[in-house]
Amino acid sequence: MGLHSRYESSPPQLSSFSYQLESPRSSPSASYSHNNALAPRAPEYEPDLNLQWPFGKLDGLDKDDIREAAYELFFTSCRSSPGFGGQSALAFYSSHDHHGDTGVPGSPGTPGSARPGGVGMMTNSKIKRALGLRTLKRMPSIRRASLGGGPSSPRDFHVNEHRHSHGGASPGISFTLPSPRTSRKPLTSAEIMRIQMRVTEQSDHRLRKTLMRTLVGQRSRRAETLILPLELLRHLKPSEFRDHAEYHYWQKRQLKILEAALLIHPAIPLEQSNPSATKFREILQANEDKPVDTGKNSETMKQLCNSVLSLAWRGPHGTSDVCHWADGYPLNLHLYVALLQSVFDLKDDTAVLDEVDELMELMKKTWSTLGINRAIHNVCFTWVLFQQYILTGQTEQDLLSASLTMLVEVASDAKKPSEREGMYVKILTSVLKSIIGWSEKKLLNYHESFCKSHSAMMENLIPLALQARKILDEDIAAIIAARQEQGEGKLEIDNPSGDPVAHYISSSLRNAFAKIAESMNLENMQELGEKEASEALILLAQATEELAAKEKVSYSNTLKKWHSVSAAVAAVTLHSCYGNALQKYLAEVSTLSKETIEVLHRAGKLEKVLVQMVVEDTVECEDGGKSVVREMEPYxxxxxxxxxxxxxxxxxxxxxxxxxxxxxxxxxxxxxxxxxxxxxxxxxxxxxxxxxxxxxxxxxxxxxxxxxxxxxxxxxxxxxxxxxxxxxxxxxxxxxxxxxxxxRCNRDSKFAKLWKRAGCNVASMQExxxxxxxxxxxxxxxxxxxxxxxxxxxxxxxxxxxxxxxxxxxxxxxxxxxxxxxxxxxxxxxxxxxxxxxxxxxxxxxxxxxxxxxxxxxxxxxxxxxxxxxxxxxxxxxxxxxxxxxxxxxxxxxxxxxxxxxxxxxxxxxxxxxxxxxxxxxxxxxxLAGGCTRTFYRQDxxxxxxxxxxxKRVFCTSGAGLISEDDVDKEAEALEGVVQLMGQSTEQLIEDFSTLACEKSEIGGSAPGRRLPMPPTTGRWNKSDPNTILRVLCHRNDRAANQFLKRTFQLPKRR
Structure with a gap:
């Protein structure tokens, strides 16, 4: 991520000792009660498939795996807080704890958001007040509940779950768990978080036991240096699980988390040839069929520990003093988003817990491990609020308003030079694109998405989409431009031109118009006769007038807050839509007819209505709306x-x-x-x-x-x-x-011998x-x-x-x-x-x-x-x-x-x-290129x-003057020169070749001892071409030619 805290440390040695962990103290809570834990889940909403997840994909890990891993990391980071580790807080150091408190809504560290030490849970949440979220109102319940957690699956969430006692603690060392309570008492923040994240009491039991064993003598050990999945694998044994299958599944989850953190999405780029990575992959492969032996003397466990530690304590240039195991993108954001999603009430998914301030303050302790800072937190929390609004059926407008409030803070962060780190830009861009994608899908078809009674939803969504688009088009674009000026890498973003509100109006009206045209079967106009098509175009003109009137009454007043001439834009759009339909109609007409003229008259009437609508809406413009009217192409x-x-x-x-x-x-x-x-x-x-x-x-x-x-x-x-x-x-x-x-020809070649013997060649000659x-x-x-x-x-x-x-x-x-x-x-x-x-x-x-x-x-x-x-x-x-x-x-x-x-x-x-x-x-x-079957003598x-x-005579006499004798002589000129070469002596050919070869290669005269160059084959053969003369010599069957070719070019004999 590039946002990790830096501290002086070295890779810790894994300890085999444990110590006694005290029972957590209960913190009085004014709002979160056992009734909430016992309450049934909020109703399931149908997911909106149009919302794109912006944080990348994690293969091999589902939501439950991420949620449980997030809780384990959260608990470990907060172990020094009351309710998490013991009566006296363990020392915890983080570079994020006391810096950057700006009072940002939705961010931890807001002044007055929680009591010191995280004991008192404030019902008057400043985060909720800043975001405009409603306070929960719960009715008292007569039910008594014992402290317990639900199973991993949200479908099976119960508090009254059977408990199991597990051994495994070292002899002589006691381990104390929260005892069952028979009376209603306020829950601690740790208990609230466990229930909110639907973690079982048994899982929590095992987690506490692992931390007890791991941190013996290391109370001041920083959370960032604790590779929790590895510690869990070291200290938890199969006997502490219900059965073998449960233990194997749990072990595979821990290894998958380590694989995602250290191999697939490492914070420091990893080479494929890294020996530690190779050994780790082998262990992962072995774990697919059966659990890995994690015993104290297990060689596999030693190799696993060494590999994981080596990978986690890597730096860009070798071993580092910083541990990177959960800060690689996108794993870190998956884990953090899972934590943020726990702030929504289990009874009412549209409501945020009143205890959100303290929960947020505790989540802040995970920042150093996850490589998160406040700016990234703001982006993630914005996304979580927006996602929850959509997942709960878009019924709670407060969530949408809160998303906009947080987005304003995100815009402020994006303008800060300190927040121009590449990964932050990537995360912010991805989140903004997801928000814009979903919002604009609604706004680009607001006639279908919002009826007249849902104008409030439309009024909230438009500023959200505009704010997100503004950040993307201005702030992110400025950051990218600055980075490119400095020679850094490029990051492509969409940067559409034009007014987005005008685009919403135009797109929605086009969709509404298309729906009307479809009802009239105008999409299949070619299947209609000319008369039926003409009648449909006339009815379409009437429907278009009615749609323009509806737009003016129901939507234009709302849209006018963001676009001063929204009604004019609507009129121009409808004018264009009908013009396209008219063109499609005319495309099926080959000649002008009475029906065609009638359609054109009705189109002219519609055009006057729409022009008048433009004039009325642009009366306050400087030019009286003439520039808008000019956008309407006349019929x-x-x-x-x-x-x-x-x-x-x-x-x-x-x-x-x-x-x-x-x-x-x-x-x-x-x-x-x-x-x-x-x-x-x-x-x-x-x-x-x-x-x-x-x-x-x-x-x-x-x-x-x-x-x-x-x-x-x-x-x-x-x-x-x-x-x-x-x-x-x-x-x-x-x-x-x-x-x-x-x-080169050879008098003693096999060809000559066979010729003299009159063997198989005689048969060939006879044929x-x-x-x-x-x-x-x-x-x-x-x-x-x-x-x-x-x-x-x-x-x-x-x-x-x-x-x-x-x-x-x-x-x-x-x-x-x-x-x-x-x-x-x-x-x-x-x-x-x-x-x-x-x-x-x-x-x-x-x-x-x-x-x-x-x-x-x-x-x-x-x-x-x-x-x-x-x-x-x-x-x-x-x-x-x-x-x-x-x-x-x-x-x-x-x-x-x-x-x-x-x-x-x-x-x-x-x-x-x-x-x-x-x-x-x-x-x-x-x-010249007859091959080994052709040899010539000078007497030939x-x-x-x-x-x-x-x-030549064949072509001179062919037809009645088709080719003149002069043309034949001209075309035969090159061939005639080659024929003349056939009559020259070998000595003359050698001399001419040597002279021409030297001239062509520009090496001067053929001095004694100087080797002649091999002339290239140009294909343009003539008597002045050295390659042509060379070929004549190659086919000349005498000793002088043979010796010259052997001595000069070492040409092989014919076979």
């Missing part, structure tokens, strides 16, 4: 018509988008006929576009240039979306084979020759796959769309110029008039890109996938002479012929050009050059 017919037109445009565009989506799901790229070799979905989309444009210009309303451009932009977006779908066919790189690793012979037949078949043919249909579709854009452009241009003298109902914001060139330019550009992309993908698929077996996989395999390019060219011609038969004329030039590029790249890969140059010229 203008022109704006409604404009929205109808835009809605019509959106509906038509949505229809086009739906067709695009359906194409994504169902399009198979099979043309309807040879006359229409493109996708049918494109035809349907263009039909929708044409109908939309024609129908738009047939609407009998003067159209602005803005509306025309909006429609054109929407149509263009739909067409671009469709063209993007058509072009979504992958990438060309997905078809290109992976480059094999660079190796290849048979395959080539089949291709050489008179009727070779094209290798174009169905997937590639579907790509051709995509190309046709894109060209069809491109041609249709021209017709749509003309339609827009002609319609826009069709009647230049027609009046424009809606003004235009365009600075320049529309022209034919201003439509669909983006769609044209994106479509051209899509055409280029699909052409590339189809070409690479044709060459590298469909024709792979006759081109890249077979060309020049094993040797050049026996695997020439002629068979591959015959298949290529057949593929080009089939492509020409499928593609429309406009698509063929680009498609053939992309096939040529792909073929050239494949040929380059054969020469003539055959390669001849094959290269044959490949």
């Amino acid at each position: 203008e017919v022109d704006s409604i018509i404009l929205r109808l037109l835009r809605k019509w445009i959106d509906d038509r565009l949505r229809k086009g988008k739906d067709r695009v989506q359906r194409a994504r799901e169902t399009e198979t790229w099979n043309p309807k006929s040879k006359a229409e070799p493109f996708a049918q979905s494109a035809v349907e989309l263009m039909k929708i576009a044409k109908e939309t444009i024609d129908d738009f210009f047939d609407i009998p309303v003067g159209l602005s240039d803005d509306l025309v451009q909006d429609l054109a932009d929407g149509v263009e977006r739909v067409i671009r979306e469709y063209s993007s779908f058509v072009a979504s066919c992958g990438t060309k790189q997905s078809y290109v084979p992976t480059l094999p690793p660079l190796t 290849l020759h048979h395959y080539m012979a089949a291709i050489e037949g008179h009727h070779p078949r094209p290798s174009t796959s169905r997937g590639t043919q579907r790509l051709y249909i995509r190309l046709n579709t894109l060209h069809y769309l491109l041609s249709q854009l021209n017709f749509l452009d003309k339609s827009f241009a002609l319609a826009s110029r069709g009647n230049p003298t027609a009046p424009k109902r809606f003004p235009s914001t365009r600075k320049t008039p529309l022209t034919c060139a201003s439509f669909f330019e983006l769609a044209r550009a994106s479509m051209q890109g899509a055409i280029q992309h699909v052409a590339e993908v189809s070409a690479y698929r044709l060459v590298f996938l469909d024709s792979n077996s006759v081109f890249y996989e077979s060309l020049y395999v094993f040797n050049v002479a026996n695997s020439r390019i002629r068979p591959s060219l015959r298949i290529l011609k057949q593929n080009l012929a089939l492509m020409g038969a499928i593609l429309i004329d406009r698509a063929q030039p680009l498609a053939v050009k992309e096939v040529m590029k792909a073929a050239f790249e494949a040929y380059l890969m054969v020469l 140059f003539e055959m390669i050059e001849e094959d290269f010229e044959s490949l």
